[in-house]
Amino acid sequence: MRDVYLIGIGQTKVTKNAGIRGRYMAEEAINRAVAHAGIELKQIGMLVTGNMTAGRLTHQQQLGALHADVVGLRGVEAATVEAACGSGAAATRWGVMAVGGGFHDVAVVCGSERMTHACLDDTTAALATAADWELEGINGESFISLNARLMKRYMHTYGVTSEDFGHFAITAHENGFTNPNGFLHKKIDMETYLNSRMLVDPVKLLDAPPVCDGAAAVILATEEVARAAHRQGLPLIKIAGSAIGTDSLALDSRRDMMVLEGVVLSTRRVMEQAGIKHEDIDIFELHDAYTIITSLSLEAAGFAEKGKGVHFGKNGEITRTGKLPISTFGGLKSRGHPVGATGVYQLVETYMQLTGTAGENQVPDPEFALTQNVGGTGATVVSHILQRCS
């Protein structure tokens, strides 16, 4: 296996624009990433797209080949990867294998999702395909109701209240306020959080991510290509770890509903690959789609004890200057969650942090960052560790 480097990033502003067209959103993100990396199209051997809902909501599949064609890469190896809301990072995982395994020297990974053109009922139904249809979806469970089940169980098991989750949302909105590519630009306080509309008890509006559109792209390359780009002035960011862990789709089939086993496995694998410990991680871009997932992720990833994740960060540990910054550009909650694109946005933002180009959102001098993208309520969990090399 060869080392893999992240040599270019591109993103569109996360938005809600029914008039936007998916392929041009992807084109914009990919073109920016290619330009950023300073490579020529002919160097690119593969394009992988992560997407969840296009077949259902925009009647379009084969996005891999489509995006390759749109950006002038017609002919290259291309395909689409799907792992529900974890699609973007799962696509990246394939890209890492393609470059790391010696199949291509340069690969483009694009995450893209367009959801706001459909009526909300259709979008809700499309997102519910991430759940186990026979055991959950068919019984009327939606993505929100499943997260509500998790949250209610957590509150009951550990004796915490809705208010205990508020600081996750407040921190995300604080960070998202200065992200020019983010969707929601609104600071909130505990009162706003507590008064936000109840969606499915106990999940309130400010516990959940917004429905939105967006595309992001990264360029993966060999050390040789990365060092050539480095000589042209680009930073050197290595993919020190890349792993997928899985679990049952249905919550009731889990060994312990309060443990995200996919997060446990994925984190363990990626940290073993990188050869680092928890204390080495300077940023954790986790999948904060719902505040309950933030809490459970902090526990399963090993940053908090079981039942204590919800309290982690109440003293500022998760802010940009804290011990373990999360959601540094607003996370899924405020930057937005265009599902199949989210995992790639996480990598784009992490790259910016590690290269000191995060502007107002900069975390002080990070070296290792862990990104984690979750499909469904935890059935597919994709983690990457990015390392700044000097």
Added chain:
Amino acid sequence: MRDVYLIGIGQTKVTKNAGIRGRYMAEEAINRAVAHAGIELKQIGMLVTGNMTAGRLTHQQQLGALHADVVGLRGVEAATVEAACGSGAAATRWGVMAVGGGFHDVAVVCGSERMTHACLDDTTAALATAADWELEGINGESFISLNARLMKRYMHTYGVTSEDFGHFAITAHENGFTNPNGFLHKKIDMETYLNSRMLVDPVKLLDAPPVCDGAAAVILATEEVARAAHRQGLPLIKIAGSAIGTDSLALDSRRDMMVLEGVVLSTRRVMEQAGIKHEDIDIFELHDAYTIITSLSLEAAGFAEKGKGVHFGKNGEITRTGKLPISTFGGLKSRGHPVGATGVYQLVETYMQLTGTAGENQVPDPEFALTQNVGGTGATVVSHILQRCS
């Protein structure tokens, strides 16, 4: 890169059964493949599923994680790959990278599709997502109408008649008649072919594949694992080549509508990898979804001159004892075309041919076989070369 071997196969009978459940169809195929390979579940590090329509027609995504869980592999790396009708082989391509690149020693690839439970209009609409929605689908083009455009253009350009395509369908049905896992068991002659119902002029019912359900699986492994299985009596079948080529989705955007550029690229790449020439290929399991695709594939793959593909095989060259057998178990036309599963069925059947276990469908003593799985009307083309090692 390490050599990759195909060490086990499994398939379900292709069927039309609205009552069948997708996950158990996949489970059956995977369990058979695992049992065939004689490996233990703990040896398997990854599961990739190829699927096209489940998100839309069965409200189920994350099939990778779902199938892993159903077969007792909960926790392993898993995801879904989509490339329309080319999904099965595209998933295999990822499996090849995972094993060949040194990421896993054993990977399972499953292709699965369940389509007959939906009403035909929904299935037709789901299949149309393989086309370019903005340029084709939105104008009412279906998969059949696009193939009709290709066929009409071909007939006009080269001055051939509908009758000229008949021998492809006749050969497929002849071979499918003795395939116990096939869907259609009906021999046809030229009269039956010519009298079959017109779907979209000039595509007749017997130019097109049936809508059906099915799942197939293969086990990919390193040489070390394959040699261990070999010592237990299993044959040694190497993946001598694996490649994807792409083209525009929309027919009107092609450089030459009469040349499947994705087939040209994919075939060239896979043959370079295998280091073999056209005359070395003993079987060509091509993507005979429509008789026009058979014709264009034979040309673009380099087995017939441009405009002459339709005449190839009129003298028996494509039968099981001919110079270049195709559709040896009935192909997409008679074995059936459960779209995301088709590419894996091709590998399963080719394995049987190369190992001399094809029964009545056996081709005499083949050493090299080329499989080719096509997404849409040629936008994503995935080729594999399998080699019998002694």
